[in-house]
Amino acid sequence: MLRKLPGDTARDLVSTTPDTAIVFRPTVVNTPAIVVIVIALWRFLAGIVHTVWRHPTAVASLLVPAAVAVRYGWTWAGLLVGSVLVLGVVWALLHRVSFLAVAGWRLLAFWRWMWIYRRHWQPVMVIAGLSKVMKGRDYLPVLVRVSCDDFTDRVTVKMLSGQSVEDWAKRTDHLAHAFGALSCRVSIVRAGRLLLTFPRRDPLATPIEALPIPPAVDLGAVPVGKREDGRPWTLKLHGTHVLVAGATGSGKGSIIWSAVRGLLPAVRAGLVQIIGLDPKLMELSYGRELFHRYASSPEECADALEETVALMHDRAGLYAGHQRSHTPSVAYPFVLVVVDEVAFLTAYQTDKHLRERVKAALATLTTQGRAVGVGVLAALQDPRKEVMSIRNLFPDKIALRLDESEQVDMVLGEGARDRGALADQISPIPERGAGVGFVRLETSPDPVRVRAAYVCDADIHAMVAEFASSPALPEVPSEEVA
Numbered sequence: 001m002l003r004k005l006p007g008d009t010a011r012d013l014v015s016t017t018p019d020t021a022i023v024f025r026p027t028v029v030n031t032p033a034i035v036v037i038v039i040a041l042w043r044f045l046a047g048i049v050h051t052v053w054r055h056p057t058a059v060a061s062l063l064v065p066a067a068v069a070v071r072y073g074w075t076w077a078g079l080l081v082g083s084v085l086v087l088g089v090v091w092a093l094l095h096r097v098s099f100l101a102v103a104g105w106r107l108l109a110f111w112r113w114m115w116i117y118r119r120h121w122q123p124v125m126v127i128a129g130l131s132k133v134m135k136g137r138d139y140l141p142v143l144v145r146v147s148c149d150d151f152t153d154r155v156t157v158k159m160l161s162g163q164s165v166e167d168w169a170k171r172t173d174h175l176a177h178a179f180g181a182l183s184c185r186v187s188i189v190r191a192g193r194l195l196l197t198f199p200r201r202d203p204l205a206t207p208i209e210a211l212p213i214p215p216a217v218d219l220g221a222v223p224v225g226k227r228e229d230g231r232p233w234t235l236k237l238h239g240t241h242v243l244v245a246g247a248t249g250s251g252k253g254s255i256i257w258s259a260v261r262g263l264l265p266a267v268r269a270g271l272v273q274i275i276g277l278d279p280k281l282m283e284l285s286y287g288r289e290l291f292h293r294y295a296s297s298p299e300e301c302a303d304a305l306e307e308t309v310a311l312m313h314d315r316a317g318l319y320a321g322h323q324r325s326h327t328p329s330v331a332y333p334f335v336l337v338v339v340d341e342v343a344f345l346t347a348y349q350t351d352k353h354l355r356e357r358v359k360a361a362l363a364t365l366t367t368q369g370r371a372v373g374v375g376v377l378a379a380l381q382d383p384r385k386e387v388m389s390i391r392n393l394f395p396d397k398i399a400l401r402l403d404e405s406e407q408v409d410m411v412l413g414e415g416a417r418d419r420g421a422l423a424d425q426i427s428p429i430p431e432r433g434a435g436v437g438f439v440r441l442e443t444s445p446d447p448v449r450v451r452a453a454y455v456c457d458a459d460i461h462a463m464v465a466e467f468a469s470s471p472a473l474p475e476v477p478s479e480e481v482a
């Protein structure tokens with residue numbers, strides 16, 4: 001009885017005469033005044049409790065000066081507000097990081113919650129088609145929380161019951177423009193809750209110089225660049241395989257060289273061996289001295305891959321029944337096979353026999369290599385299945401600038417573009433877009449925007465000068481170790 005009653009919805013009225021004005025007749029139910037007053041009061045109280053619970057700091061910053069003003073007068077209230085402001089400014093000037101962590105981001109989040117998201121929530125949801133009208137009532141998704149950091153706004157949303165992630169993923173463009181952001185990404189927090197990420201400014205807009213070579217190498221997190229949230233982007237190389245896809249000039253080389261650079265101390269220590277396959281004879285040849293083995297002709301590449309497969313089988317035989325995972329050691333180093341433009345070997349190669357040898361070796365390495373310490377880092381321009389039939393055997397994938405929107409899902413998996421991986425919209429201008437891409441890890445369906453550091457020719461030259469002098473340590477033959 002107390003709900004808004006729908007009356008006749010215009011949709012249900014049928015007129016056979018053109019230009020007849022549609023008559024909307026609301027149903028009128030007389031409700032006793034006391035009932036209306038009690039409900040209004042209840043809603044008012046619930047609203048106050050909810051606001052105090054959700055925004056205690058904001059409420060306190062209004063209530064405390066008001067209480068002081070009532071009790072001691074406006075001068076004291078003014079003094080209190082003034083001294084808090086001065087303290088805040090001094091704190092921010094003296095120690096910006098702690099100020100932002102404790103107060104700054106919360107204040108900004110409150111402001112943006114109120115001014116950007118809360119204010120526009122209803123019209124945006126309605127126009128974007130994310131609300132529902134049933135029996136005359138508006139059902140809106142709930143804006144749960146807004147948090148901010150240096151670069152992004154993160155908005156937690158409770159979906160309407162019955163909505164799917166796809167419903168939101170398909171409307172990222174509407175949401176981004178409506179809330180004044182350049183893009184929007186959707187990820188799942190838990191059942192029924194989504195996290196919308198709106199970048200406020202782009203920390204990846206300018207090129208990143210080659211990162212310092214780490215003193216100790218963590219093969220599970222080799223630093224290669226920066227993430228959109230400002231944190232370092234690290235690449236897991238051990239225990240997985242990584243496929244990098246990007247159009248020509250998208251910066252695939254910067255990922256390969258950043259990974260190699262991050263591994264160099266472990267190479268020197270004999271814990272890692274890098275095999276460089278360079279069928280284009282361009283990218284890797286500049287630093288060929290850094291590789292345990294370098295191959296460029298298709299025959300040499302096929303030989304190198306097959307020898308690595310043999311080594312892998314050798315290790316598998318030794319490990320069988322003893323251990324199920326690999327720990328890098330001088331006797332059994334981690335072997336990383338780096339292939340630049342893998343399609344030269346798997347698709348554009350005219351010698352069918354050679355092509356099949358390469359495909360079989362790559363498929364074997366990517367299906368069985370992880371547990372015995374063999375990883376593949378492959379780069380290619382064209383991610384179509386005809387070109388790279390084994391692309392699904394790579395658990396971790398990186399999409400740099402791509403030519404067509406359909407290629408994004410080919411690389412990162414279905415639905416990645418809808419969730420905000422707009423790899424086809426990355427700028428073709430090298431300063432702005434080279435090395436920028438989206439990563440989708442085996443463990444997480446949400447694409448993360450990243451930029452690889454640029455390792456220029458002078459950096460590679462310096463790497464060769466510093467690290468190539470150490471002789472490559474050959475793997476100890478299995479019989480000897482056994």
Ligand SMILES: Nc1ncnc2c1ncn2[C@@H]1O[C@H](COP(=O)(O)OP(=O)(O)OP(=O)(O)O)[C@@H](O)[C@H]1O
Pocket residue numbers: 207208246247248249250251252253254283381430431434435436451452453454455
């Ligand atoms: N991470 C980066 N940051 C800034 N600029 C970069 C980055 N990577 C590459 N560039 C610039 O973009 C140019 C092209 O890069 P690169 O040759 O690595 O692309 P690619 O994807 O390997 O292209 P191709 O497939 O044609 O070899 C480089 O010459 C460099 O000027």
